[in-house]
Amino acid sequence: xxxxxxxxxxxxxxxxxxxxxxxxxxxxxxxxxxxxxxxxxxxxxxxxxxxxxxxxxxxxxxxxxxxxxxxxxxxxxxxxxxxxxxxxxxxxxxxxxxxxxxxxxxxxxxxxxxxxxxxxxxxxxxxxxxxxxxxxxxxxxxxxxxxxxxxxxxxxxxxxxxxxxxxxxxxxxxxxxxxxxxxxxxxxxxxxxxxxxxxxxxxxxxxxxxxxxxxxxxxxxxxxxxxxxxxxxxxxxxxxxxxxxxxxxxxxxxxxxxxxxxxxxxxxxxxxxxxxxxxxxxxxxxxxxxxxxxxxxxxxxxxxxxxxxxxxxxxxxxxxxxxxxxxxxxxxxxxxxxxxxxxxxxxxxxxxxxxxxxxxxxxxxxxxxxxxxxxxxxxxxxxxxxxxxxxxxxxxxxxxxxxxxxxxxxxxxxxxxxxxxxxxxxxxxxxxxxxxxxxxxxx
Ligand code: GLU
Ligand code: MG
Numbered sequence: 001x002x003x004x005x006x007x008x009x010x011x012x013x014x015x016x017x018x019x020x021x022x023x024x025x026x027x028x029x030x031x032x033x034x035x036x037x038x039x040x041x042x043x044x045x046x047x048x049x050x051x052x053x054x055x056x057x058x059x060x061x062x063x064x065x066x067x068x069x070x071x072x073x074x075x076x077x078x079x080x081x082x083x084x085x086x087x088x089x090x091x092x093x094x095x096x097x098x099x100x101x102x103x104x105x106x107x108x109x110x111x112x113x114x115x116x117x118x119x120x121x122x123x124x125x126x127x128x129x130x131x132x133x134x135x136x137x138x139x140x141x142x143x144x145x146x147x148x149x150x151x152x153x154x155x156x157x158x159x160x161x162x163x164x165x166x167x168x169x170x171x172x173x174x175x176x177x178x179x180x181x182x183x184x185x186x187x188x189x190x191x192x193x194x195x196x197x198x199x200x201x202x203x204x205x206x207x208x209x210x211x212x213x214x215x216x217x218x219x220x221x222x223x224x225x226x227x228x229x230x231x232x233x234x235x236x237x238x239x240x241x242x243x244x245x246x247x248x249x250x251x252x253x254x255x256x257x258x259x260x261x262x263x264x265x266x267x268x269x270x271x272x273x274x275x276x277x278x279x280x281x282x283x284x285x286x287x288x289x290x291x292x293x294x295x296x297x298x299x300x301x302x303x304x305x306x307x308x309x310x311x312x313x314x315x316x317x318x319x320x321x322x323x324x325x326x327x328x329x330x331x332x333x334x335x336x337x338x339x340x341x342x343x344x345x346x347x348x349x350x351x352x353x354x355x356x357x358x359x360x361x362x363x364x365x366x367x368x369x370x371x372x373x374x375x376x377x378x379x380x381x382x383x384x385x386x387x388x389x390x391x392x393x394x395x396x397x398x399x400x401x402x403x404x405x406x407x408x409x410x411x412x413x414x415x416x417x418x419x420x421x422x423x424x425x426x427x428x429x430x431x432x433x434x435x436x437x438x439x440x441x442x443x
Pocket of ligand 1: 133239240241242243297302303304305315334
């Protein structure tokens with residue numbers, strides 16, 4: 001049972017002077033889409049009668065089967081605080097259904113819901129807390145993004161060196177109005193780079209929150225003539241944007257990753273979950289790190305992972321176990337980036353972790369040294385594998401991972417890999433500035 005009933009939504013729409021309702025859903029590459037309806041349609045909205053034509057949406061359906069119904073998740077009702085305060089605009093996040101009443105298999109939110117059901121059958125609920133990083137850049141006279149920033153600040157710096165503090169403040173306030181609990185916000189390592197952390201939630205809400213967060217950050221930045229980007233590596237030679245994902249499983253409301261009798265305070269399930277992630281991360285990287293550009297972030301030297309190892313402390317490892325124990329015991333996966341489709345990314349992480357638990361997998365030994373400083377031979381001697389080096393390799397590994405392809409389902413798997421192979425092909429054949437600089441004079 002959700003928090004809100006249909007009647008609650010209708011009452012809020014009337015009492016709070018809501019005139020527009022945006023019905024939101026996500027395409028398979030994680031782009032938030034919406035149709036807006038007016039208050040006059042509210043009965044249709046809450047009774048799941050609003051329709052869309054899915055034929056032009058990335059990864060949705062073919063022309064001859066394009067009618068789809070939006071079933072709003074009533075608990076996602078929120079007023080968009082940056083829009084006018086009279087005749088307000090609210091949003092509802094929707095599940096996508098076929099005309100025959102079955103869930104649409106190309107709806108990423110459904111893929112996550114289905115994976116969460118699997119966890120529920122094993123008695124588990126899944127909590128997720130993301131750490132979102134982004135850059136703020138100046139725009140040009142036409143409002144288009146540049147890579148300029150007047151901000152010369154670094155990690156945890158403050159104003160006046162940090163020129164983004166006011167925008168961060170405004171983003172936090174807007175998000176709080178939408179019901180987020182903001183835990184921390186700060187300047188990140190690179191000039192113009194920021195991070196805002198919000199409280200963990202059940203996995204479905206967390207994925208919704210990631211989507212909402214990206215929309216809010218981009219909108220508030222635009223209102224200040226800035227451009228916010230979650231592109232994983234906008235600038236060569238400085239830190240990229242990560243979306244570290246903190247994960248924990250609960251059973252009967254209790255965190256099952258904690259075991260006080262273990263030397264590290266971790267349970268058998270926690271170790272197996274880690275092992276499951278390590279077993280499948282190469283297979284699911286194409287989902288958590290979806291762009292050609294994602295793999296330019298996963299290089300040594302910028303606190304982004306490249307190698308498959310876990311550690312209770314070491315930030316060069318792919319998986320870190322933050323110090324908190326008890327109900328806060330969690331596994332932090334550091335490879336995902338904020339350009340991913342959050343529904344699919346969270347679904348594949350969960351599926352991998354559950355696979356580890358089901359099979360009773362045991363992770364390799366913890367790596368406490370700085371892995372970036374090891375030679376290839378040293379890594380090989382310790383059995384430390386690498387993340388895929390580019391999008392093509394990631395897609396090929398995805399195609400070879402049976403668990404991950406099954407988790408995505410045939411429809412999403414086909415559309416996703418077809419799209420990503422086309423993206424790679426487009427990139428592969430482009431002639432870049434780097435090539436001209438490197439080759440034109442010499443050859
Ligand atoms: N920006 C780094 C990354 O790409 C992470 C920095 C941090 O540890 O917060 O993942
Ligand atoms: Mg960070």
